[in-house]
Amino acid sequence: MKKKTRTKFVRYLGKQMKEDFSALQIYSRDMSKLPNLTKLLFNSTPDGIILPRNAEDIQRIYNLATETRTPIIPRSGGTTGFGGSIPYNKGLVIDCKGLDRELLIEPIDQTVTTSPSIIFSELQKKLKLQGFSLCSYPSSYYSATVGGWISHGGHGIGSIKYGSVVDQIVEIQVVLPNGEIHSFYEKENISLFFGSNGTLGIITEIKLKIKFDIPLKQFGCTFDSPVELMKGLKELQEVDPFSVWFLNPSQVSAFNDSFGYNLPRSYVAIISKEISYDEEELAFSVNFNNTIRKAGGQILDKRYITDIWDFRFKTFALLKEYPDFLISEVILPIETSAKYLRKLTGLFEGSLRAEGELISNTHYSLLLYLPIKEPISDFKKTLLMLKINKHILKSKKIGGFPYSTGLWFAGYYSQIYGKEMYKHYKNFKKKIDPKNISNPGKVCSPKMRFFPLLKLKFVIRMASELL
Amino acid sequence: MSSSNEWQVDILDAVQQCVYCGYCGICPTFRELKWETYHPRGILDQIKMYFEDTTKEELKGDISKSLFDSIFACTMCKACENICIADIPLLKIWEQVRQESFKRGRWNPALLSLYNKVKNTQNIFGLPKDERVSWADLSNMVMTKRTQRKASLAYFVGCQASYSGKMEGVAASVVKILRKARVDFTILGDEEWCCGSPVFLAGGYSVGKSFAKHNLDQFKKLGVKRIVTACAGCYRAFKIVYPRILGDKWDLEVLHISELVAELLEQKKLKYKKTIKEKITFKDPCELVRHCGLIEPPREIIEMIPGVRYEDLPSNREEALCCGGGGLLKLNDADLVRQVNSRLIEEIEYSEAEIVVNGCPTCLDTIQQGVKKKGLDVEVIDIAELIKRAIGE
Numbered sequence: 082m083k084k085k086t087r088t089k090f091v092r093y094l095g096k097q098m099k100e101d102f103s104a105l106q107i108y109s110r111d112m113s114k115l116p117n118l119t120k121l122l123f124n125s126t127p128d129g130i131i132l133p134r135n136a137e138d139i140q141r142i143y144n145l146a147t148e149t150r151t152p153i154i155p156r157s158g159g160t161t162g163f164g165g166s167i168p169y170n171k172g173l174v175i176d177c178k179g180l181d182r183e184l185l186i187e188p189i190d191q192t193v194t195t196s197p198s199i200i201f202s203e204l205q206k207k208l209k210l211q212g213f214s215l216c217s218y219p220s221s222y223y224s225a226t227v228g229g230w231i232s233h234g235g236h237g238i239g240s241i242k243y244g245s246v247v248d249q250i251v252e253i254q255v256v257l258p259n260g261e262i263h264s265f266y267e268k269e270n271i272s273l274f275f276g277s278n279g280t281l282g283i284i285t286e287i288k289l290k291i292k293f294d295i296p297l298k299q300f301g302c303t304f305d306s307p308v309e310l311m312k313g314l315k316e317l318q319e320v321d322p323f324s325v326w327f328l329n330p331s332q333v334s335a336f337n338d339s340f341g342y343n344l345p346r347s348y349v350a351i352i353s354k355e356i357s358y359d360e361e362e363l364a365f366s367v368n369f370n371n372t373i374r375k376a377g378g379q380i381l382d383k384r385y386i387t388d389i390w391d392f393r394f395k396t397f398a399l400l401k402e403y404p405d406f407l408i409s410e411v412i413l414p415i416e417t418s419a420k421y422l423r424k425l426t427g428l429f430e431g432s433l434r435a436e437g438e439l440i441s442n443t444h445y446s447l448l449l450y451l452p453i454k455e456p457i458s459d460f461k462k463t464l465l466m467l468k469i470n471k472h473i474l475k476s477k478k479i480g481g482f483p484y485s486t487g488l489w490f491a492g493y494y495s496q497i498y499g500k501e502m503y504k505h506y507k508n509f510k511k512k513i514d515p516k517n518i519s520n521p522g523k524v525c526s527p528k529m530r531f532f533p534l535l536k537l538k539f540v541i542r543m544a545s546e547l548l
Numbered sequence: 549m550s551s552s553n554e555w556q557v558d559i560l561d562a563v564q565q566c567v568y569c570g571y572c573g574i575c576p577t578f579r580e581l582k583w584e585t586y587h588p589r590g591i592l593d594q595i596k597m598y599f600e601d602t603t604k605e606e607l608k609g610d611i612s613k614s615l616f617d618s619i620f621a622c623t624m625c626k627a628c629e630n631i632c633i634a635d636i637p638l639l640k641i642w643e644q645v646r647q648e649s650f651k652r653g654r655w656n657p658a659l660l661s662l663y664n665k666v667k668n669t670q671n672i673f674g675l676p677k678d679e680r681v682s683w684a685d686l687s688n689m690v691m692t693k694r695t696q697r698k699a700s701l702a703y704f705v706g707c708q709a710s711y712s713g714k715m716e717g718v719a720a721s722v723v724k725i726l727r728k729a730r731v732d733f734t735i736l737g738d739e740e741w742c743c744g745s746p747v748f749l750a751g752g753y754s755v756g757k758s759f760a761k762h763n764l765d766q767f768k769k770l771g772v773k774r775i776v777t778a779c780a781g782c783y784r785a786f787k788i789v790y791p792r793i794l795g796d797k798w799d800l801e802v803l804h805i806s807e808l809v810a811e812l813l814e815q816k817k818l819k820y821k822k823t824i825k826e827k828i829t830f831k832d833p834c835e836l837v838r839h840c841g842l843i844e845p846p847r848e849i850i851e852m853i854p855g856v857r858y859e860d861l862p863s864n865r866e867e868a869l870c871c872g873g874g875g876l877l878k879l880n881d882a883d884l885v886r887q888v889n890s891r892l893i894e895e896i897e898y899s900e901a902e903i904v905v906n907g908c909p910t911c912l913d914t915i916q917q918g919v920k921k922k923g924l925d926v927e928v929i930d931i932a933e934l935i936k937r938a939i940g941e
C-alpha cells in the first residue's frame with residue numbers, strides 16, 4: 082500500500098487500525114489453511130486490519146478506499162474455508178466484529194433486529210430466554226456470525242423446514258461501497274446479499290424472522306447405499322422434519338473409532354423434529370418408522386441418536402488426530418446424485434468423509450473432509466486440493482454446484498444462483514462499486530496476479546482437470 | 549525459575565491440533581477487544597510463529613510483543629479450553645507462555661511487584677505475617693486455641709479472607725459454620741502461606757512450588773487429612789496444581805466450603821434455622837466450575853434453605869460468564885475487567901436476584917464493584933456468609 086494511502090487511513094482510524102506482523106498473518110487465513118504454493122495465485126496477506134465501530138466508520142472507510150483504490154475485505158468469524166474473508170491481492174481487512182448493536186426482539190412480529198457480528202450461539206441464548214428460537218443456523222454455531230452466514234450464502238440446521246437464511250431476512254442494512262447506507266426490504270434486493278461475500282458492501286444490521294422455541298426430538302436411521310439414502314431423503318420430507326443430517330460410511334467409521342460405537346458402515350441419518358407433546362412424539366415415531374421402512378432403511382438404535390446429535394457442532398474434532406486436512410463443500414440434487422455420491426465416497430481409498438444436510442425439497446449440502454494422515458509436501462497438498470476441486474466441479478453434470486463462491490470458487494456465481502440472478506448482481510455491482518474495491522477477487526473470477534490475460538477460474542479449472 | 553516436565557506440554561505439538569473452528573472465540577476478553585490477536589485461535593497462531601524455528605529472529609521481537617500482550621489479557625477462565633473441540637490443553641499453554649515472558653523479562657511492573665510481594669511476604673498484599681489472623685479480631689473471635697493445633701481438618705483461610713477488609717466476613721462465617729457443627733479443625737495461622745495461585749497464574753513456577761511444599765509440611769505436622777477452603781483460587785491450587793507439582797506426597801482431601809456444608813447437612817450436624825426470603829442466584833466461579841468441575845454442591849445447599857427462591861443465572865454451570873477479575877487481569881487492564889464484568893452484571897440484573905451468592909473472593913470483589921457501578925440494589929455475598937445466616941448465626 083502506498084505511503085500516502087496508508088497515512089490517510091491511519092489519520093482517520095488511529096487505534097482502530099492494526100498493521101503489525103502478527104495481526105497481518107492471523108488475518109491472512111480463514112478456516113482452511115491454504116498450501117504455500119497458492120501464494121503464486123493469491124497474496125492473502127493484508128496491508129492492514131480495521132475494526133470499525135459503526136456504519137459511519139465504514140462509510141468513511143469506503144470513501145477513502147474508493148479514492149485510493151484500496152481493496153476492502155470484510156471479515157467476521159473467519160470460519161468459512163472458501164477464502165471469502167481473506168484478501169485476493171492485499172488490501173484492508175475490515176473486521177466486522179466491532180459492530181455492536183443492542184438486540185431488539187419483537188414478539189408480536191416474531192422478528193429480531195441484530196448486529197451482523199453476533200455469534201449464533203449467543204443470539205440463540207438470548208432468544209431462548211424470551212421463548213423464541215432461530216429458524217435455522219449453521220453447524221459452526223459457536224463461532225459463525227449472522228452477517229458472515231448471509232454473505233457466505235449459508236444453509237444449515239433447520240433449512241429444510243424454514244429455508245435458508247435469505248428466507249428469514251426481513252430487512253438488511255448495508256453500507257454500500259459508494260458510501261451510501263441503505264436498508265433493503267424487498268426479497269429481490271435482499272437476495273443480492275445472499276452469497277455476495279462482501280462484494281456488495283458491508284452488512285451493518287439485520288432483521289430476521291424468528292420462531293417459537295419448540296423442543297426438538299431426534300430420530301435416526303441407516304441406509305445401505307446412496308440410492309436408498311436418496312429415496313430416504315425424498316420420503317423424509319413427508320414427515321416435515323426440522324433437520325435431516327447424514328454421515329457417509331467413512332465419517333461413521335470415524336465416529337465408531339472415536340466413541341467406541343459399533344454402528345454399521347453405512348449412511349447414518351439423524352432426523353430432528355419439532356415436537357411439543359409426548360403423544361405427538363409417539364405418533365411421529367410410528368410415522369417415521371414406516372417412512373424409513375418404505376425407503377428401504379433401518380431404524381437406528383436409540384442409544385446412539387442423542388449422542389450423535391449432540392456432537393453435531395463438533396464433528397471437526399474428528400480431524401484433530403491428523404497433521405493436516407482439507408475441506409470443501411458442494412450442493413447436490415437428490416434426484417440425480419446417488420451415483421456421484423457413491424463415486425465420491427470411494428475416492429482417496431475411501432477416506433473422504435462427508436456430512437450432508439437436507440437444505441430444500443430438491444437439494445442437500447455435502448461437506449467433505451479429507452484427513453491427511455502423514456505430513457505431506459506443500460506440492461502434494463495442492464494436488465490433493467485440486468483433485469477435490471475437480472470432483473466438485475464435475476458435479477455440474479448432475480446438476481450440482483459449489484456451496485459458495487468465495488475466492489476458491491470465484492466465477493461460479495451463475496451456476497449457484499442462476500443466470501438471471503447473476504445479471505441482477507452484475508448490474509447492481511456496477512452501479513454501487515464501479516471501481517471494484519469491495520472484496521475484489523471474490524464472486525466474479527479475478528484476473529491472474531502475474532498473468533492478467535488469464536482468469537483465476539480458468540487456471541484453477543485447468544489445473545484441476547489436468548489431474 | 550525452573551520447570552517440571554509433567555507441568556509442561558509440547559507447545560508446538562498442541563498448537564498443531566487446532567482445527568481452526570473458532571469456537572474458543574467465546575473468550576470473554578476477546579469478545580470485548582475484538583481483534584483476532586486476542587482470539588485464543590489467534591494466540592495459538594502467534595505461539596506457533598514465536599516458537600517455530602523457521603521464524604526469522606528479527607521478526608520474533610514483533611511477534612512476542614503482540615503475543616505477550618494477548619496472553620496477559622486473559623482471565624484464565626478456561627472457557628476456551630472447555631469448548632475446544634480438539635481438547636487442546638490451552639490453559640497449560642497460556643501458563644507456559646507467561647513463563648516464557650517472565651524469562652524474557654517482559655512482565656509488567658505491577659505483575660512483577662505482586663510476584664515479589666508474594667515471594668517475600670508469602671501473601672498477595674505484602675503485609676506482615678503476624679497480621680494473618682487479624683480477621684478474627686475484627687470479628688471478635690478468638691482463634692488462639694484453633695491455631696496450629698492437631699486436627700484432621702484444616703481450614704485454609706487464603707490471603708484475601710485473611711487480609712482484605714472486604715472479605716473479613718468470609719473467614720468468620722466459615723468458622724461459625726464449623727463451630728456450629730462441632731467440627732474439630734485447625735488453622736495454620738502465621739504459618740499459612742499463600743497457596744501460590746497468583747504466582748502460578750503469572751507463570752512463576754519455582755516460587756509457587758516452595759509455597760506448596762511449605763503448606764504441605766504444615767498440614768502434615770498437624771496431622772491434617774482434609775482441607776476446607778472458601779476460596780476458589782486456593783481450592784484450584786490444592787485440587788489441580790499441588791498434585792501436579794508435589795505428586796503422591798499431596799494426599800490430602802480438598803473440600804470447598806459448599807461441599808463440606810453439604811456433607812454436614814446430610815449428617816444432620818448442621819441445620820438451617822432461618823428462612824431467607826430474598827431471591828437468590830449463584831455465580832459459578834470459573835475456578836470452581838470449569839477448572840475443578842464443582843457444580844452441584846453450592847446449588848444443593850442453597851436450595852435446601854427454608855423458603856428459598858433460587859434461580860440460576862442465564863449462563864450457568866460450565867457456561868457461566870467470567871467476572872473478569874481472574875488471571876491477574878486487574879493488574880494488566882482494569883478497564884477490560886470492567887468491560888467483561890459488565891456482561892455478567894447484565895445477567896445479574898436480568899435474573900432479578902436480590903442476593904448474588906459466590907464462592908470466590910476475586911469474583912465477589914469484582915461483582916460488588918460492578919453492581920455498585922450499575923447502581924443495582926443487589927447484595928453480593930460469599931456462600932459461607934449465606935449459610936451462616938441460614939443456620940442462625
Ligand SMILES: Cc1cc2nc3c(=O)[nH]c(=O)nc-3n(C[C@H](O)[C@H](O)[C@H](O)COP(=O)(O)OP(=O)(O)OC[C@H]3O[C@@H](n4cnc5c(N)ncnc54)[C@H](O)[C@@H]3O)c2cc1C
Binds near residue numbers: 154218231
Ligand atoms: C465447524 C464448522 C461448521 C460449519 N458449518 C456450516 C454450516 O452448517 N453451514 C454453512 O453455511 N457454513 C458452515 N460453516 C462455514 C462457516 O462457518 C459459515 O458459513 C459462517 O456462517 C460464516 O460466518 P463467519 O462469521 O465466519 O464469516 P466469515 O468467514 O468471516 O466471512 C464469510 C464471507 O462473508 C463476508 N462477510 C463477513 N462479514 C460480513 C459483513 N458484515 N458484511 C458483508 N460481508 C461480510 C466475508 O467477506 C466472506 O466473504 C462451518 C464452518 C465450521 C468451522
Ligand code: SF4
Binds near residue numbers: 576578
Ligand atoms: S482462559 Fe478465558 S480469558 Fe483466557 S483465553 Fe481462554 S477464554 Fe479467554
Ligand code: SF4
Binds near residue numbers: 569570633636
Ligand atoms: S476451539 Fe480449539 S480447535 Fe477450535 S479454534 Fe479454538 S483452539 Fe482451535
